Amino acid sequence: MIRIAFCGMGSIARGRHLPELLAEKDAAFQGYYVPSPLKCGDELPPTAVSYSSFDHMLQDPAVDAVVITSPNTFHASQSIAAMKAGKDVLCEKPMAISMEEGREMLRTAKETGQVLMIAHNLVLEPAFSLAKKYLTDGSLGRVLFFQGLIACEGPEGQDQPFPEKLWFFQKEKAGGGASLDLAVHGAHAISWLLEEPLTPVSHLAAALDKKTSLGAPIEVEDTCLGLFRTPSGIIGTLGASWCCQEGWRSPITLYCQKGVLHLYPNPDTALEIRYADGSVFTQPSIPKSLWPHGSGVMHAFVEAVVQRTDPQYTAQPALDALEAALSLTGSREG
CATH class of the missing domain: 3.30.360.10 (Dihydrodipicolinate Reductase; domain 2)
Structure with a gap:
Protein backbone atom coordinates (compact mmCIF):
# COMPACT_ATOMS: atom_id res chain seq x y z
CA MET A 1 0.00 0.00 0.00
CA ILE A 2 1.45 3.35 -1.10
CA ARG A 3 0.87 6.02 1.57
CA ILE A 4 0.60 9.49 0.08
CA ALA A 5 0.68 12.91 1.75
CA PHE A 6 -0.32 16.25 0.24
CA CYS A 7 1.47 19.59 0.40
CA GLY A 8 -1.39 22.02 -0.09
CA MET A 9 -5.13 21.31 0.16
CA GLY A 10 -6.60 23.81 -2.27
CA SER A 11 -9.29 23.26 -4.89
CA ILE A 12 -7.20 21.01 -7.17
CA ALA A 13 -6.16 18.81 -4.24
CA ARG A 14 -9.61 18.47 -2.72
CA GLY A 15 -11.55 18.48 -5.98
CA ARG A 16 -9.40 16.09 -8.02
CA HIS A 17 -6.37 14.47 -6.41
CA LEU A 18 -7.91 13.46 -3.09
CA PRO A 19 -11.10 11.86 -4.49
CA GLU A 20 -9.04 10.02 -7.10
CA LEU A 21 -6.56 8.85 -4.45
CA LEU A 22 -9.36 7.53 -2.22
CA ALA A 23 -10.58 5.47 -5.20
CA GLU A 24 -7.20 3.75 -5.67
CA LYS A 25 -6.90 0.24 -4.22
CA ASP A 26 -3.09 0.34 -4.01
CA ALA A 27 -2.75 3.70 -2.26
CA ALA A 28 -3.96 5.52 0.84
CA PHE A 29 -4.15 9.12 2.04
CA GLN A 30 -1.66 9.53 4.90
CA GLY A 31 -1.98 13.22 5.68
CA TYR A 32 -1.30 16.78 4.60
CA TYR A 33 0.57 19.99 5.29
CA VAL A 34 -0.92 23.45 4.80
CA PRO A 35 0.66 26.71 6.02
CA SER A 36 -2.63 27.95 7.51
CA PRO A 37 -5.64 26.12 9.02
CA LEU A 38 -8.07 24.57 6.56
CA LYS A 39 -11.38 26.37 6.28
CA CYS A 40 -13.13 23.08 5.60
CA GLY A 41 -11.77 19.62 6.16
CA ASP A 42 -14.97 17.58 6.29
CA GLU A 43 -14.01 15.64 3.17
CA LEU A 44 -10.71 14.46 4.69
CA PRO A 45 -10.51 10.95 6.19
CA PRO A 46 -10.55 11.12 10.01
CA THR A 47 -7.24 9.25 10.14
CA ALA A 48 -5.42 11.92 8.07
CA VAL A 49 -2.37 13.40 9.81
CA SER A 50 -2.07 17.21 9.88
CA TYR A 51 1.66 17.92 9.73
CA SER A 52 3.08 21.01 11.41
CA SER A 53 5.56 21.70 8.58
CA PHE A 54 6.63 20.42 5.18
CA ASP A 55 9.84 19.08 6.72
CA HIS A 56 7.82 17.29 9.40
CA MET A 57 5.85 15.57 6.64
CA LEU A 58 9.03 14.53 4.81
CA GLN A 59 10.51 13.11 8.01
CA ASP A 60 7.58 10.77 8.55
CA PRO A 61 8.64 7.24 7.50
CA ALA A 62 4.96 6.40 6.98
CA VAL A 63 4.89 8.72 3.94
CA ASP A 64 5.96 7.00 0.72
CA ALA A 65 5.00 9.71 -1.77
CA VAL A 66 4.08 13.38 -1.84
CA VAL A 67 1.63 15.38 -3.96
CA ILE A 68 2.73 19.00 -4.45
CA THR A 69 -0.16 21.44 -5.00
CA SER A 70 1.36 24.57 -3.48
CA PRO A 71 1.82 27.87 -5.41
CA ASN A 72 4.04 27.52 -8.49
CA THR A 73 7.10 29.14 -6.94
CA PHE A 74 7.41 26.24 -4.46
CA HIS A 75 6.98 23.38 -6.92
CA ALA A 76 10.63 22.83 -7.71
CA SER A 77 12.12 23.29 -4.23
CA GLN A 78 9.50 21.12 -2.55
CA SER A 79 9.69 18.40 -5.21
CA ILE A 80 13.48 18.30 -4.95
CA ALA A 81 13.39 18.17 -1.14
CA ALA A 82 10.82 15.36 -1.25
CA MET A 83 12.84 13.26 -3.69
CA LYS A 84 16.01 13.74 -1.63
CA ALA A 85 14.02 12.55 1.39
CA GLY A 86 13.20 9.32 -0.46
CA LYS A 87 9.64 10.23 -1.49
CA ASP A 88 8.13 9.79 -4.94
CA VAL A 89 6.54 12.99 -6.24
CA LEU A 90 3.43 13.99 -8.13
CA CYS A 91 3.78 17.72 -8.80
CA GLU A 92 1.09 19.99 -10.17
CA LYS A 93 1.84 21.91 -13.35
CA PRO A 94 3.85 23.93 -14.11
CA MET A 95 6.68 21.82 -12.78
CA ALA A 96 8.68 24.99 -12.05
CA ILE A 97 8.83 28.69 -12.89
CA SER A 98 12.22 28.56 -14.62
CA MET A 99 14.06 26.14 -16.89
CA GLU A 100 16.95 25.97 -14.42
CA GLU A 101 14.59 24.77 -11.67
CA GLY A 102 12.97 22.26 -14.03
CA ARG A 103 16.31 20.80 -15.08
CA GLU A 104 17.33 20.46 -11.42
CA MET A 105 14.14 18.49 -10.77
CA LEU A 106 15.01 16.05 -13.55
CA ARG A 107 18.59 15.72 -12.29
CA THR A 108 17.34 14.99 -8.78
CA ALA A 109 14.89 12.35 -10.06
CA LYS A 110 17.70 10.63 -11.94
CA GLU A 111 20.12 10.79 -9.00
CA THR A 112 17.65 9.58 -6.38
CA GLY A 113 15.73 7.06 -8.49
CA GLN A 114 12.42 8.50 -7.30
CA VAL A 115 9.35 8.74 -9.51
CA LEU A 116 8.70 12.31 -10.64
CA MET A 117 5.41 12.87 -12.43
CA ILE A 118 3.94 16.21 -13.45
CA ALA A 119 0.13 16.43 -13.38
CA HIS A 120 -0.55 17.07 -17.07
CA ASN A 121 -3.97 15.49 -17.43
CA SER A 295 -8.64 12.58 -14.75
CA GLY A 296 -6.29 9.58 -14.75
CA VAL A 297 -3.50 11.53 -13.05
CA MET A 298 -3.55 9.83 -9.66
CA HIS A 299 -4.04 6.39 -11.18
CA ALA A 300 -1.06 6.89 -13.49
CA PHE A 301 1.06 8.13 -10.58
CA VAL A 302 0.17 5.22 -8.29
CA GLU A 303 0.80 2.78 -11.13
CA ALA A 304 4.22 4.35 -11.78
CA VAL A 305 5.15 4.15 -8.08
CA VAL A 306 4.02 0.54 -7.71
CA GLN A 307 5.75 -0.60 -10.91
CA ARG A 308 8.82 1.64 -10.37
CA THR A 309 8.47 3.17 -13.82
CA ASP A 310 11.29 5.32 -15.22
CA PRO A 311 11.86 8.08 -12.62
CA GLN A 312 11.52 10.71 -15.36
CA TYR A 313 8.00 9.55 -16.21
CA THR A 314 6.28 12.53 -17.89
CA ALA A 315 8.97 14.88 -16.57
CA GLN A 316 11.02 15.60 -19.73
CA PRO A 317 7.90 16.38 -21.81
CA ALA A 318 6.75 18.61 -18.95
CA LEU A 319 10.07 20.46 -19.09
CA ASP A 320 9.65 20.98 -22.84
CA ALA A 321 6.13 22.29 -22.22
CA LEU A 322 7.47 24.61 -19.52
CA GLU A 323 9.91 26.15 -22.00
CA ALA A 324 7.08 26.77 -24.46
CA ALA A 325 4.89 28.30 -21.74
CA LEU A 326 7.66 30.50 -20.38
CA SER A 327 8.12 31.95 -23.85
CA LEU A 328 4.58 33.33 -23.61
CA THR A 329 5.50 35.37 -20.55
CA GLY A 330 8.67 36.75 -22.18
CA SER A 331 10.69 34.78 -19.63
CA ARG A 332 12.19 32.02 -21.78
CA GLU A 333 15.69 30.93 -20.83
CA GLY A 334 18.37 29.23 -22.86
Missing part, protein backbone atom coordinates in the same frame (compact mmCIF):
# COMPACT_ATOMS: atom_id res chain seq x y z
CA LEU A 122 -5.05 16.29 -21.02
CA VAL A 123 -3.05 13.46 -22.58
CA LEU A 124 -4.70 11.00 -20.19
CA GLU A 125 -8.20 11.86 -21.44
CA PRO A 126 -9.94 9.25 -23.65
CA ALA A 127 -10.24 11.66 -26.59
CA PHE A 128 -6.48 12.18 -26.73
CA SER A 129 -5.76 8.46 -26.74
CA LEU A 130 -8.19 8.02 -29.61
CA ALA A 131 -6.71 10.99 -31.50
CA LYS A 132 -3.21 9.54 -31.12
CA LYS A 133 -4.45 6.26 -32.61
CA TYR A 134 -5.70 8.01 -35.75
CA LEU A 135 -2.56 10.11 -36.05
CA THR A 136 -0.30 7.06 -35.96
CA ASP A 137 -2.28 4.75 -38.28
CA GLY A 138 -1.30 6.80 -41.35
CA SER A 139 -4.84 7.63 -42.46
CA LEU A 140 -4.33 11.37 -41.98
CA GLY A 141 -0.82 11.61 -43.37
CA ARG A 142 1.67 14.05 -41.93
CA VAL A 143 0.63 16.93 -39.68
CA LEU A 144 1.32 20.27 -41.38
CA PHE A 145 0.19 22.91 -38.88
CA PHE A 146 -1.87 23.26 -35.71
CA GLN A 147 -4.02 25.61 -33.69
CA GLY A 148 -4.61 25.28 -29.96
CA LEU A 149 -6.48 27.22 -27.29
CA ILE A 150 -6.78 26.55 -23.57
CA ALA A 151 -9.16 28.96 -21.85
CA CYS A 152 -11.40 29.42 -18.84
CA GLU A 153 -13.05 32.20 -16.86
CA GLY A 154 -10.07 32.56 -14.52
CA PRO A 155 -8.84 31.21 -11.18
CA GLU A 156 -10.86 33.53 -8.93
CA GLY A 157 -12.77 31.80 -6.15
CA GLN A 158 -14.61 32.46 -2.94
CA ASP A 159 -11.51 31.91 -0.79
CA GLN A 160 -9.81 35.12 -1.92
CA PRO A 161 -12.15 38.13 -2.22
CA PHE A 162 -9.45 40.48 -3.50
CA PRO A 163 -7.61 39.61 -6.76
CA GLU A 164 -4.30 40.99 -5.49
CA LYS A 165 -4.38 38.37 -2.70
CA LEU A 166 -4.87 35.50 -5.13
CA TRP A 167 -1.46 33.89 -5.64
CA PHE A 168 -2.29 33.10 -9.28
CA PHE A 169 -2.23 36.85 -9.94
CA GLN A 170 1.10 37.47 -8.17
CA LYS A 171 4.22 37.29 -10.35
CA GLU A 172 6.46 36.23 -7.47
CA LYS A 173 4.31 33.24 -6.52
CA ALA A 174 2.91 32.23 -9.90
CA GLY A 175 5.81 33.03 -12.26
CA GLY A 176 3.31 33.81 -15.00
CA GLY A 177 -0.41 34.01 -15.61
CA ALA A 178 -2.46 32.15 -18.20
CA SER A 179 0.81 30.98 -19.75
CA LEU A 180 1.91 28.81 -16.81
CA ASP A 181 -1.62 27.96 -15.70
CA LEU A 182 -3.15 27.02 -19.06
CA ALA A 183 -0.80 27.24 -22.04
CA VAL A 184 1.61 24.79 -20.42
CA HIS A 185 -1.18 22.17 -20.64
CA GLY A 186 -1.71 22.92 -24.32
CA ALA A 187 2.00 22.78 -25.12
CA HIS A 188 2.34 19.43 -23.36
CA ALA A 189 -0.71 17.99 -25.13
CA ILE A 190 0.22 19.18 -28.62
CA SER A 191 3.80 17.97 -28.20
CA TRP A 192 2.47 14.58 -27.11
CA LEU A 193 0.26 14.35 -30.18
CA LEU A 194 3.05 15.43 -32.54
CA GLU A 195 5.80 13.54 -30.67
CA GLU A 196 7.92 16.68 -30.95
CA PRO A 197 8.63 19.64 -28.66
CA LEU A 198 7.37 23.11 -29.57
CA THR A 199 10.09 25.67 -30.26
CA PRO A 200 8.99 29.27 -29.53
CA VAL A 201 9.12 31.78 -32.40
CA SER A 202 7.19 34.82 -31.16
CA HIS A 203 4.41 35.75 -28.75
CA LEU A 204 1.94 38.35 -27.49
CA ALA A 205 0.81 38.63 -23.88
CA ALA A 206 -1.26 41.14 -21.91
CA ALA A 207 -3.54 41.68 -18.93
CA LEU A 208 -6.65 42.47 -20.96
CA ASP A 209 -9.40 42.25 -18.38
CA LYS A 210 -8.39 41.02 -14.92
CA LYS A 211 -7.96 43.83 -12.39
CA THR A 212 -7.11 44.29 -8.72
CA SER A 213 -9.77 45.61 -6.34
CA LEU A 214 -8.35 49.10 -7.01
CA GLY A 215 -8.83 48.73 -10.77
CA ALA A 216 -5.16 48.22 -11.66
CA PRO A 217 -4.04 45.42 -14.03
CA ILE A 218 -2.88 42.23 -12.32
CA GLU A 219 0.85 41.43 -12.18
CA VAL A 220 0.69 38.64 -14.79
CA GLU A 221 -0.90 38.19 -18.20
CA ASP A 222 -4.49 36.97 -18.40
CA THR A 223 -4.19 36.22 -22.13
CA CYS A 224 -1.33 35.11 -24.36
CA LEU A 225 -0.73 33.84 -27.86
CA GLY A 226 2.37 32.16 -29.25
CA LEU A 227 3.74 31.06 -32.60
CA PHE A 228 5.73 27.80 -32.55
CA ARG A 229 7.51 25.36 -34.82
CA THR A 230 8.77 21.82 -34.31
CA PRO A 231 12.11 20.27 -35.32
CA SER A 232 10.43 18.59 -38.32
CA GLY A 233 8.97 21.88 -39.56
CA ILE A 234 5.38 21.80 -38.31
CA ILE A 235 4.18 25.30 -37.45
CA GLY A 236 1.26 26.48 -35.34
CA THR A 237 -0.26 28.74 -32.74
CA LEU A 238 -1.20 28.21 -29.11
CA GLY A 239 -3.30 30.64 -27.12
CA ALA A 240 -4.39 30.74 -23.48
CA SER A 241 -6.77 33.03 -21.64
CA TRP A 242 -8.51 33.58 -18.31
CA CYS A 243 -11.13 35.67 -20.15
CA CYS A 244 -13.38 32.93 -21.53
CA GLN A 245 -16.77 33.43 -19.90
CA GLU A 246 -18.25 30.20 -21.27
CA GLY A 247 -15.95 28.23 -18.95
CA TRP A 248 -13.30 25.64 -19.76
CA ARG A 249 -12.42 25.29 -23.45
CA SER A 250 -9.56 23.26 -24.90
CA PRO A 251 -10.01 22.98 -28.69
CA ILE A 252 -6.95 21.73 -30.58
CA THR A 253 -6.92 21.33 -34.37
CA LEU A 254 -4.29 19.49 -36.39
CA TYR A 255 -4.27 20.16 -40.14
CA CYS A 256 -2.89 17.10 -41.91
CA GLN A 257 -2.13 16.05 -45.48
CA LYS A 258 -5.29 13.92 -45.75
CA GLY A 259 -7.70 15.61 -43.40
CA VAL A 260 -8.28 17.72 -40.32
CA LEU A 261 -8.43 16.44 -36.73
CA HIS A 262 -10.40 18.46 -34.18
CA LEU A 263 -10.18 17.78 -30.45
CA TYR A 264 -13.08 19.26 -28.45
CA PRO A 265 -14.38 21.49 -31.29
CA ASN A 266 -17.56 22.02 -29.24
CA PRO A 267 -18.88 20.93 -25.82
CA ASP A 268 -20.73 17.92 -27.28
CA THR A 269 -17.88 16.54 -29.38
CA ALA A 270 -14.65 15.04 -28.07
CA LEU A 271 -13.08 14.23 -31.43
CA GLU A 272 -13.98 14.99 -35.03
CA ILE A 273 -11.95 13.98 -38.07
CA ARG A 274 -12.83 15.30 -41.51
CA TYR A 275 -11.00 13.45 -44.25
CA ALA A 276 -10.10 14.90 -47.65
CA ASP A 277 -12.38 12.34 -49.35
CA GLY A 278 -15.41 13.83 -47.55
CA SER A 279 -15.84 11.14 -44.90
CA VAL A 280 -16.23 12.19 -41.27
CA PHE A 281 -15.55 10.44 -37.97
CA THR A 282 -17.14 11.83 -34.80
CA GLN A 283 -16.70 10.78 -31.18
CA PRO A 284 -19.25 12.39 -28.82
CA SER A 285 -18.03 13.71 -25.49
CA ILE A 286 -18.17 11.21 -22.64
CA PRO A 287 -19.18 12.59 -19.23
CA LYS A 288 -16.19 12.76 -16.93
CA SER A 289 -18.14 10.79 -14.34
CA LEU A 290 -17.87 7.79 -16.68
CA TRP A 291 -14.10 7.99 -17.17
CA PRO A 292 -12.60 4.92 -15.45
CA HIS A 293 -10.09 6.77 -13.24
CA GLY A 294 -11.33 10.37 -13.24
